Amino acid sequence: MPKDSGIGASSKRREDVRFLTGAGNYTDDINVAGQAYVYFLRSDIAHGRITGLDTSAAEAMPGVVKVFTGKDFEGVGGMPCGWEVTDKHGAPMQEPAHPILAQGKVRHVGDPIAAVVADSLEQARDAAEAIDLEIEELPAVIDMKAAAQEGAVLVHDDLKNNICYDWQLGETDDAKVNEVFAGAAHVTTLDLVNNRLVANPMEPRVAVGEYKRGTDEYTLYTTSQNPHVIRLLMCAFVLGLPEHKVRVVAPDVGGGFGTKIFHYAEEAFCTFAAKACNRPVKWTSSRSEAFMSDAHGRDHVSTIELALDADNNFIGLRTNTYANLGAYLSTFSSSVPTWLHGTLMAGNYKTPVVQVNVRAMFTNTVPVDAYRGAGRPEATFQLERVVDKAARELGVDPIALRRQNFITQFPYDTPVALTYDTGDYNGTMDKLEAAADLAGFAARRAASEAKGKLRGLGINCYIEACGIAPSNIVGMLGARAGLYDAATVRVNATGSISVMVGAHSHGQGHETAFPQVVADMIGIDESMVEIVHGDTSKIPFGMGTYGSRSLAVCGSAMVKATEKVIDKAKKIAAHLLEASEADIELKDGQFSVAGTDKSVAWGDVTLTAYVPHNFPLEVEPGLEETAFYDPANFTFPSGAYACEVELDPETGQVTIEAFTAADDFGNIVNPMIVDGQVHGGIGQGIGQALLENCAYDENGQLLSASFMDYAMPRADDVPFYGVDHSSQTPCTHNPLGVKGCGEAGAIGSPPAVVNAVLDAMNSGGKAVDHIDMPVSPSRVWAAMNS
Amino acid sequence: MRLGALPPDPRDIYSQMKGGSAPFGKEDEMYSFDFEKPSSIADAVAALGAEDAQALGGGQTLIPTLKQRLAAPSVLVSLSGIAEMRGVCVEDDGALVIGGATPHAIVAAEAAGSYPALAALAGQIGDPAVRNRGTIGGSVANNDPAACYPAGVLGSGATIVTNTRQVAADDFFEGMFATVLEEGEIITSVRFPVPQAASYQKFLQPASRFALVGVYVARFADGVRVAVTGASEDGVFRWTEAEAALNKEFRPDALTGLSINPANMIADLHGSKAYRAHLVSVMTKRAVMASL
Amino acid sequence: MxxxxxxxxxxxxxxxxxxxxxxxxxxxxxxxxxxxxxxxxxxxxxxxxxxxxxxxxxxxxxxxxxxxxxxxxxxxQAHADGSLSVIQQAFQDHHGLQCGFCTPGMVMSAAALLKDNPRPTEAEVRKYLEGNLCRCTGYHNIVKAIMAASGQDVSHIAAE
Incomplete structure (x- = not known):
């Protein structure tokens, strides 16, 4: 029976009411008295040297408050990178400066050169057009492999080349890897591209900086997934401000998907300019601006080789990847192609030898960083595509080949640094086979063929790693931050509870799901618990929301804090009931003495905590506890996905006819929200597979610079999805047994779609090994007519 | 669910101003211009006599263009208030006449009985909200190489009626974004002879949902017309070889072996020249099939 | 002016x-x-x-x-007493929103659709939403909510 409240219940989302009535409070809805507006003059060329920059005419324009250029930021820190990757020779990555406004050179279309602050945005934009700018255009480096060549044009003159790092994970002995491949009965090799994407949350980024002269205090309102991280980075590395004088607020945020993790120049600028102009300064990105200033995602070019023995056991895997980092290192960009990607290359399989090689490149393109899945989709796509190709080459059933090689014993130490704590890949595949009615596929294919269409079935598995931790390990790997989280449970006198959490909710439904946990632990109504998030002045600390970590990490901190609260409340209850603390039980909001009918209600205990007249002397009044939680390990959600497509051989048009996901997320707090997360991830994965393509021309002009050319998935591009999460192996090391579900759909779906398209093409008699994403009609047609 | 947090009447919310309000918002990034909304064609023509004046149809293409600051009109003259330019009617000779300021949604609904293929075309432009604003006059005057209406107008052999003259569709379109319209000339209506059968087949550009290739086939008593949009660097055009073949035999098979030269096709992110040329054939066949 | x-x-x-x-x-x-x-x-x-x-x-x-x-x-859109409209309520009941940013446009489009077409099919709903992008939901629950708001039984549509 589904529960109707607490952990496991599909409680309706309380935050919906404000969003459905137009009463949300997004950053662009915030206007501060006296605010001025900033317009950024951005480079329209990919690479150039600034030879002249005269702002005097602009400064004289009506309404202009101040015009800023790189000169105003000399001596101010640049945008920091939060992860130092060590290359395979032991050297630190090359880490170029990333200025707030261009210092002498522009390195991508969209690179900010100057900023005009004016009374209105129109005046700022008018004045920006009056800036006299001279740029000497330089050859642009766009292609990653060309960027790696000796003698390539340098994106950063002060670096020795365009290679940020040359990194390796897994087997370091090349001879041993070569030996495995030499001895293989079969080797499948695949070259593939993981297409560059733009996250495109529907809310463009916004920043409002405010400075109070009287108290020397700053407030930054920003569209962020992690306000504390922004405050820390901006204060410690960029502007050199005292953290206690800076408040960062991320109010309602209209989607993030990774691209709102990072600390952006516009945030630091608005904070800085608010003091420099002595006025609040607001920036609202247009969508066009977002395309050239939000960090992009993916953009890997890889070769993957899979070695199998005569019994079709996987015996070796080797990958060589070029990863595009763009022109600068965005906040976590360096970690994505390395620790978030290489560590997942073992997948769900017990391949004994794995070697991952990644070369990361600087190019004259927008910086690339984490986008939903961040490294794990790239790993999954390579692996699940090569396994599928191997099955086709060997003429074996792709599901059987996968099952044969599944890891079945846990915990399992992979050859690429992870220890999977738990999982049941065969059990999850069983769920998929039933839910997707794979037995009925042949009949569905026949029906499609009767209409002149080809039908394909694509299967894949995935494993991902969420709640990246613990801090001491990630610190050894180069992270310049801890990856714990924090929560404060503040019980009010009347028994209602405010929980201040470091995680940020921008669509994930924390305001509903987190209270389910606390209410369940105490046995009170969910409506008595409220979540407070998104404001550094209200919350002790937090690392924010990304990497499907919120419930597993911050939720665990919340559980720990709630346990502390309950422990203290039991002391008070014991005093009131004149019993031993050890005998106090809490159930359904009542403290009772075990084995008796003596009890006291939650609300009486909490009131006593704040009106401590009859109170244990050794206990402090009040009822509020904080906990920090640093996980012992990652969590490892996994799953198996099936996609059915229909392909029109005349036009190459592919339609998704069915999509089924079977996931193992461990325990689940709110099944409705989990389903929604999977739906959204699948939608984005289908977008990557069929539609989305962030493309540059050879001069570094962005070809897909608006929704007119960047194809976002629409309602009629996707079907209803089947979602099954009844395969549940609880996480072994966090108190809730939860694993995280936010990214799974985006990780698991692209290979399922592409495998299905290839199955359809091959069923039509056309032997096609591979097709790159997005699998557009023109590409399908070209592949079928090559 | 009750909305306890809202004022007693949620419709009063705008009386509660937030903070210090800005005079104008980020959406108004266009260059400054004046605005006029005449109620007659004569007044509109007079208003368009001003230097750098520009007519505003539904604005569904013009406003995004203005936001990019790609145009700087001194005054926009809205045609939406001119009653005589709105509406759909069938004349005595059977021709369908659509007022130049008629939104696509009105055409989709009101022409469905008299000229279903054209109504279907109108119902495929943009999306529902765009169709409620975008007008036939604006679309035809703009002559976007991927727009739908130019195919319907040329494929139907329609007549473009302006405030000064009547121009046959064959003489009207002059390549990408170019027409014979003079400065200040307004499309007051478009007059469509109604064919015996017709069909518009649109293959979507996946991002913009304009036509990657759209083919309009119309079969009249005196011959077949085939107009193609989305495909050519010269904008909408008639595929005369297909017309000749279909005049001999109006069946999809009549097109077998016919192909269009890819040389002048558009090549972009969404399709090569060869792909577009191929789609022209496929969409033409499908339009014929749908017209049988 | x-x-x-x-x-x-x-x-x-x-x-x-x-x-x-x-x-x-x-x-x-x-x-x-x-x-x-x-x-x-x-x-x-x-x-x-x-x-x-x-x-x-x-x-x-x-x-x-x-x-x-x-x-x-x-x-x-809400009723004068502050209670949610049928469409708004269906969006909440069926989890038809996540971050909420596209939601106002979705609700307004859904209201326009149901005014013209009180019992749309799944395909009609999807087609009508051509001009409304959502990045969070994969559209599943939006389509489901709109069909539910039109009084249709959506219990057969996959959920959990």
């Missing part, structure tokens, strides 16, 4: 420029910030409002073009 219109049943007046968009007028002058702006090419649909009974993209319409019009926004 002076502009006046009826917004959610109330006559409002304002002073705008020629270039002021309807979305800007609603958001900045009337503080009706439920109408969102998510793109500049008239594609995302977060700004959809009703003008004289039909859905339009308010970021693609000049405020002066709405002079004298009846305008409906998301703030006017």
């Amino acid at each position: 002076k502009v006046s219109m009826t917004v959610n049943g109330r006559l409002v007046e304002g002073d705008v420029e020629g270039r002021t968009l309807l979305s800007g007028f609603l958001r900045d002058q009337l503080s009706l910030t439920g109408t969102h702006v998510g793109c500049d090419t008239a594609q995302c649909g977060a700004c959809v409002v009703h003008v004289d009974g039909v859905a339009v993209k308010s970021c693609n319409m000049l405020a002066l073009e709405a002079d004298g019009a009846e305008v409906g926004t998301i703030e006017g």
Whole structure:
């Protein structure tokens, strides 16, 4: 029976009411008295040297408050990178400066050169057009492999080349890897591209900086997934401000998907300019601006080789990847192609030898960083595509080949640094086979063929790693931050509870799901618990929301804090009931003495905590506890996905006819929200597979610079999805047994779609090994007519 | 669910101003211009006599263009208030006449009985909200190489009626974004002879949902017309070889072996020249099939 | 220039420029910030409002073009007593929103659809939403919510 409240219940989302009535409070809805507006003059060329920059005419324009250029930021820190990757020779990555406004050179279309602050945005934009700018255009480096060549044009003159790092994970002995491949009965090799994407949350980024002269205090309102991280980075590395004088607020945020993790120049600028102009300064990105200033995602070019023995056991895997980092290192960009990607290359399989090689490149393109899945989709796509190709080459059933090689014993130490704590890949595949009615596929294919269409079935598995931790390990790997989280449970006198959490909710439904946990632990109504998030002045600390970590990490901190609260409340209850603390039980909001009918209600205990007249002397009044939680390990959600497509051989048009996901997320707090997360991830994965393509021309002009050319998935591009999460192996090391579900759909779906398209093409008699994403009609047609 | 947090009447919310309000918002990034909304064609023509004046149809293409600051009109003259330019009617000779300021949604609904293929075309432009604003006059005057209406107008052999003259569709379109319209000339209506059968087949550009290739086939008593949009660097055009073949035999098979030269096709992110040329054939066949 | 219109049943007046968009007028002058702006090419649909009974993209319409019009926004969709409209309630019941940014436009488009087509098929709903982008939900629960709001039984549509 589904529960109707607490952990496991599909409680309706309380935050919906404000969003459905137009009463949300997004950053662009915030206007501060006296605010001025900033317009950024951005480079329209990919690479150039600034030879002249005269702002005097602009400064004289009506309404202009101040015009800023790189000169105003000399001596101010640049945008920091939060992860130092060590290359395979032991050297630190090359880490170029990333200025707030261009210092002498522009390195991508969209690179900010100057900023005009004016009374209105129109005046700022008018004045920006009056800036006299001279740029000497330089050859642009766009292609990653060309960027790696000796003698390539340098994106950063002060670096020795365009290679940020040359990194390796897994087997370091090349001879041993070569030996495995030499001895293989079969080797499948695949070259593939993981297409560059733009996250495109529907809310463009916004920043409002405010400075109070009287108290020397700053407030930054920003569209962020992690306000504390922004405050820390901006204060410690960029502007050199005292953290206690800076408040960062991320109010309602209209989607993030990774691209709102990072600390952006516009945030630091608005904070800085608010003091420099002595006025609040607001920036609202247009969508066009977002395309050239939000960090992009993916953009890997890889070769993957899979070695199998005569019994079709996987015996070796080797990958060589070029990863595009763009022109600068965005906040976590360096970690994505390395620790978030290489560590997942073992997948769900017990391949004994794995070697991952990644070369990361600087190019004259927008910086690339984490986008939903961040490294794990790239790993999954390579692996699940090569396994599928191997099955086709060997003429074996792709599901059987996968099952044969599944890891079945846990915990399992992979050859690429992870220890999977738990999982049941065969059990999850069983769920998929039933839910997707794979037995009925042949009949569905026949029906499609009767209409002149080809039908394909694509299967894949995935494993991902969420709640990246613990801090001491990630610190050894180069992270310049801890990856714990924090929560404060503040019980009010009347028994209602405010929980201040470091995680940020921008669509994930924390305001509903987190209270389910606390209410369940105490046995009170969910409506008595409220979540407070998104404001550094209200919350002790937090690392924010990304990497499907919120419930597993911050939720665990919340559980720990709630346990502390309950422990203290039991002391008070014991005093009131004149019993031993050890005998106090809490159930359904009542403290009772075990084995008796003596009890006291939650609300009486909490009131006593704040009106401590009859109170244990050794206990402090009040009822509020904080906990920090640093996980012992990652969590490892996994799953198996099936996609059915229909392909029109005349036009190459592919339609998704069915999509089924079977996931193992461990325990689940709110099944409705989990389903929604999977739906959204699948939608984005289908977008990557069929539609989305962030493309540059050879001069570094962005070809897909608006929704007119960047194809976002629409309602009629996707079907209803089947979602099954009844395969549940609880996480072994966090108190809730939860694993995280936010990214799974985006990780698991692209290979399922592409495998299905290839199955359809091959069923039509056309032997096609591979097709790159997005699998557009023109590409399908070209592949079928090559 | 009750909305306890809202004022007693949620419709009063705008009386509660937030903070210090800005005079104008980020959406108004266009260059400054004046605005006029005449109620007659004569007044509109007079208003368009001003230097750098520009007519505003539904604005569904013009406003995004203005936001990019790609145009700087001194005054926009809205045609939406001119009653005589709105509406759909069938004349005595059977021709369908659509007022130049008629939104696509009105055409989709009101022409469905008299000229279903054209109504279907109108119902495929943009999306529902765009169709409620975008007008036939604006679309035809703009002559976007991927727009739908130019195919319907040329494929139907329609007549473009302006405030000064009547121009046959064959003489009207002059390549990408170019027409014979003079400065200040307004499309007051478009007059469509109604064919015996017709069909518009649109293959979507996946991002913009304009036509990657759209083919309009119309079969009249005196011959077949085939107009193609989305495909050519010269904008909408008639595929005369297909017309000749279909005049001999109006069946999809009549097109077998016919192909269009890819040389002048558009090549972009969404399709090569060869792909577009191929789609022209496929969409033409499908339009014929749908017209049988 | 002076502009006046009826917004959610109330006559409002304002002073705008020629270039002021309807979305800007609603958001900045009337503080009706439920109408969102998510793109500049008239594609995302977060700004959809009703003008004289039909859905339009308010970021693609000049405020002066709405002079004298009846305008409906998301703030006017709930019942007078504050309870959610049938469509709003269906969105909550079926988890048809996540971050909430596209939601006002989705609700306004859904209301326009159901006015014209009270019992749309799944395909009709999906087609009608061509001009409304959502990045969170994969559209599953939006389509489901709109079909439920039309009084159709959606219990067969996959959930958990």
